[in-house]
Amino acid sequence: MNRIGIVVALIAFLVGLSVATFAELRVFLPAILRGAVVTVHVATLSIALFLLLSVVAGIGRAYGAAPVRWLSVLYIEVFRGTSLLVILFWMFFVMPEFGLFLSPVAAGVLGIGLNFGAYGAEVVRGALAAVPRGQTEATIALNMSAFRRMTRIVLPQAVAIMIPGLVNLTIELVKATALVSAVTLSDITYAAVQQNQLHFRTVEIFSITLMLYYCLAQFVRFGGAALEDRFSRHRARRA
Amino acid sequence: MIRFDKVLKAYGALEVLKDLDFSVEKGEVVSIIGPSGSGKTTVLRVLMTLEDIQGGTIYVDGEPLNRMDVNGQLVEASKAHVRRIRAKLGMVFQSFNLFPHMTALQNCIESPIYTQGLSKAEAVEEATRLLDMVGLADKAGHYPSQLSGGQQQRVAIARTLAMHPEVLLFDEPTSALDPEMVGEVLSVIRDLAKSGRYTILLVTHQMGFAREVSDRVCFFDAGKMVEEGVPGDLFGNPRNERLRQFLSKVLEAS
Amino acid sequence: MDWRWDFTFEVVLPRIWQAAGVTVWATVVSFLLALVGGLVLMLLKTHRSAWISRPATEFIEVIRATPLLVQIFFLFFLLPEVGITLPPLTTGILALAIYNSTLCAEVYRAGFQAVPSGQWEACVALNMSTYRTYKDVIIPQSLPPIVPALGNYLVAIFKETPLLSFVAVAEIMQVSKLIGSEYYRFTEAITVAGIFFLVMSLVAAFLIRLVDQYVKRSILH
Ligand SMILES: Nc1ncnc2c1ncn2[C@@H]1O[C@H](COP(=O)(O)OP(=O)(O)O)[C@@H](O)[C@H]1O
Ligand SMILES: [Mg+2]
Numbered sequence: 049m050n051r052i053g054i055v056v057a058l059i060a061f062l063v064g065l066s067v068a069t070f071a072e073l074r075v076f077l078p079a080i081l082r083g084a085v086v087t088v089h090v091a092t093l094s095i096a097l098f099l100l101l102s103v104v105a106g107i108g109r110a111y112g113a114a115p116v117r118w119l120s121v122l123y124i125e126v127f128r129g130t131s132l133l134v135i136l137f138w139m140f141f142v143m144p145e146f147g148l149f150l151s152p153v154a155a156g157v158l159g160i161g162l163n164f165g166a167y168g169a170e171v172v173r174g175a176l177a178a179v180p181r182g183q184t185e186a187t188i189a190l191n192m193s194a195f196r197r198m199t200r201i202v203l204p205q206a207v208a209i210m211i212p213g214l215v216n217l218t219i220e221l222v223k224a225t226a227l228v229s230a231v232t233l234s235d236i237t238y239a240a241v242q243q244n245q246l247h248f249r250t251v252e253i254f255s256i257t258l259m260l261y262y263c264l265a266q267f268v269r270f271g272g273a274a275l276e277d278r279f280s281r282h283r284a285r286r287a
Numbered sequence: 288m289i290r291f292d293k294v295l296k297a298y299g300a301l302e303v304l305k306d307l308d309f310s311v312e313k314g315e316v317v318s319i320i321g322p323s324g325s326g327k328t329t330v331l332r333v334l335m336t337l338e339d340i341q342g343g344t345i346y347v348d349g350e351p352l353n354r355m356d357v358n359g360q361l362v363e364a365s366k367a368h369v370r371r372i373r374a375k376l377g378m379v380f381q382s383f384n385l386f387p388h389m390t391a392l393q394n395c396i397e398s399p400i401y402t403q404g405l406s407k408a409e410a411v412e413e414a415t416r417l418l419d420m421v422g423l424a425d426k427a428g429h430y431p432s433q434l435s436g437g438q439q440q441r442v443a444i445a446r447t448l449a450m451h452p453e454v455l456l457f458d459e460p461t462s463a464l465d466p467e468m469v470g471e472v473l474s475v476i477r478d479l480a481k482s483g484r485y486t487i488l489l490v491t492h493q494m495g496f497a498r499e500v501s502d503r504v505c506f507f508d509a510g511k512m513v514e515e516g517v518p519g520d521l522f523g524n525p526r527n528e529r530l531r532q533f534l535s536k537v538l539e540a541s
Numbered sequence: 542m543d544w545r546w547d548f549t550f551e552v553v554l555p556r557i558w559q560a561a562g563v564t565v566w567a568t569v570v571s572f573l574l575a576l577v578g579g580l581v582l583m584l585l586k587t588h589r590s591a592w593i594s595r596p597a598t599e600f601i602e603v604i605r606a607t608p609l610l611v612q613i614f615f616l617f618f619l620l621p622e623v624g625i626t627l628p629p630l631t632t633g634i635l636a637l638a639i640y641n642s643t644l645c646a647e648v649y650r651a652g653f654q655a656v657p658s659g660q661w662e663a664c665v666a667l668n669m670s671t672y673r674t675y676k677d678v679i680i681p682q683s684l685p686p687i688v689p690a691l692g693n694y695l696v697a698i699f700k701e702t703p704l705l706s707f708v709a710v711a712e713i714m715q716v717s718k719l720i721g722s723e724y725y726r727f728t729e730a731i732t733v734a735g736i737f738f739l740v741m742s743l744v745a746a747f748l749i750r751l752v753d754q755y756v757k758r759s760i761l762h
Contacts, residue, residue, distance in 0.1 A: 137731050141721060185380065189447070191374050191398060193370075230707075240611065
């Protein structure tokens with residue numbers, strides 16, 4: 049309720065603004081919306097890579113044989129330890145030194161995906177560890193194979209536990225796409241700065257920009273809440 | 288049916304089972320009693336292969352559980368061997384350990400479908416029969432979180448029976464329950480004991496119940512079996528000093 | 542790939558070392574401001590009057606749900622328009638502090654909420670004053686969750702300081718970009734910057750663990 053109220057208020061605010069400053073709005077809004085397309089594009093691809101890396105490295109660290117485990121730890125520590133902007137620059141300016149020329153989108157997606165995948169892996173590992181030991185013991189007593197134990201008992205319960213953490217990271221990821229202008233992409237943030245330098249309407253332009261990001265974040269949150277419901281139906285308390 | 292031969296179980300330097308010799312005949316109902324920390328749970332856990340042992344051998348139906356016979360030599364058991372032996376055993380946990388993301392019925396069919404190659408319809412039919420037997424026919428579609436502790440434990444028993452084990456292991460099956468739910472679970476176990484179809488190993492603090500259903504009661508203390516006998520003798524005429532102390536404390540409490 | 546060690550030692554390291562001072566300064570100052578700001582925001586958010594708590598809550602929500610970089614730009618362009626001219630570094634520190642104070646506010650709130658309600662009730666039953674209740678019972682018990690969380694935010698702020706390069710603050714990232722475009726060599730400068738962040742983060746994570754263990758041991762026994 050609370051959130052819906054805010055979104056309604058913000059839309060009213062936007063309409064008020066557009067009335068007050070119609071001429072400029074018509075100039076800079078299309079540019080910012082074109083930026084939004086880039087932001088959503090980069091965010092979607094990055095989220096896919098982030099989730100994939102989270103699961104692979106999280107399971108690798110929790111259950112992998114020694115070399116896999118060490119590789120996962122190395123990946124997680126390195127990409128959590130550095131700053132996203134440094135990673136992005138590295139992808140874009142240093143990778144060509146190794147003969148790997150990445151397009152701006154590829155550099156952005158790879159940098160963001162690798163960075164957040166390292167955080168996500170820790171969420172996944174924590175969720176796997178949070179499945180009670182008794183569950184594993186029951187699968188042994190029921191003579192289930194290790195594969196079925198993982199796919200039928202441990203993972204489904206771990207997924208329910210990891211969703212809130214992964215949703216929070218996804219919101220952080222969407223916010224972090226604001227950095228991709230560093231690798232020459234014209235996302236929302238880039239468009240806002242550029243339009244502001246042309247029109248000097250700081251309050252309007254940046255209010256709209258903040259609101260766009262806010263809406264994207266709420267969008268992810270609603271989706272996450274729906275997923276969480278779907279995966280934790282069994283937790284419904286006695287009616 | 289089950290024989291512990293000089294079984295040693297240690298956590299680091301702490302020896303929890305010390306050269307334990309202990310056996311259970313086919314169809315026998317045996318209760319294990321003893322003070323907390325004496326190793327009762329451990330006996331069931333090593334038998335169920337939830338823990339490995341550091342010495343000795345456990346035999347199930349004459350076959351060693353943790354080793355296997357290859358051309359007359361005992362070698363480390365293969366996975367297939369362990370799983371074949373384990374299929375004869377079923378365990379009911381103190382804290383139920385139902386799968387929370389599956390309904391009562393799904394809990395009962397999950398393993399039979401894959402370990403016994405039943406079709407889903409066959410597994411459902413069998414599970415429904417067992418849930419009915421433990422008095423929960425109407426709860427088949429409920430998730431564990433929607434059931435009381437006593438109901439959860441009865442589902443856990445049905446889930447174990449669905450595996451068609453020959454030996455049933457109960458680890459204090461009523462200790463985690465509110466007092467008013469103890470009776471419903473004990474009555475299910477009583478029926479299983481009376482049916483004569485199962486070899487039963489029951490760890491319990493319910494002395495009255497142990498006396499009523501057991502063919503034999505074993506008293507454990509500090510990782511050893513100190514005294515065993517038919518219930519009447521063991522409770523009526525305890526010889527060991529530690530057993531006498533234990534019984535008087537338990538009786539005082541109740 | 543060619544990596545030039547002479548270039549690394551003669552140009553990159555000295556300049557990045559200087560810039561590291563700016564990075565550390567920005568980190569420490571905005572962290573301290575955020576610690577205080579967070580406390581203020583938490584008090585506003587839990588204020589009895591809805592006229593105060595509601596706006597505070599919404600402010601926290603919006604700041605947390607939007608990118609820090611946009612907030613930095615916003616402040617950077619807004620302040621001069623309303624007649625406040627500050628050096629970019631100061632503006633950047635301010636933005637970092639505001640953003641992170643909303644996060645700290647949540648940490649404080651969660652920490653106090655984690656103290657079981659039975660503890661409050663026991664204090665009432667023992668007729669303790671509000672001051673004694675907080676000082677001797679509530680705050681000591683809420684520290685174990687709060688301290689490591691704040692430590693993590695210190696590291697997070699450290700990793701956020703490269704954003705100040707967008708408004709031309711001469712911190713590590715900006716300096717390595719400058720070196721790159723001056724000499725047409727990005728590899729050494731950006732790699733050194735990356736290693737600097739990695740090493741500092743690992744050291745910080747280690748220190749946080751020590752402090753965390755110390756707090757747990759000395760308070761919870
Ligand atoms: N995982 C473990 N690690 C170390 N010690 C353990 C572990 N599990 C049990 N023990 C110890 O083994 C002893 C016997 O435990 P248990 O068999 O559970 O006793 P009982 O069921 O008779 O109360 C206890 O002293 C207990 O502390
Ligand atoms: Mg026990």
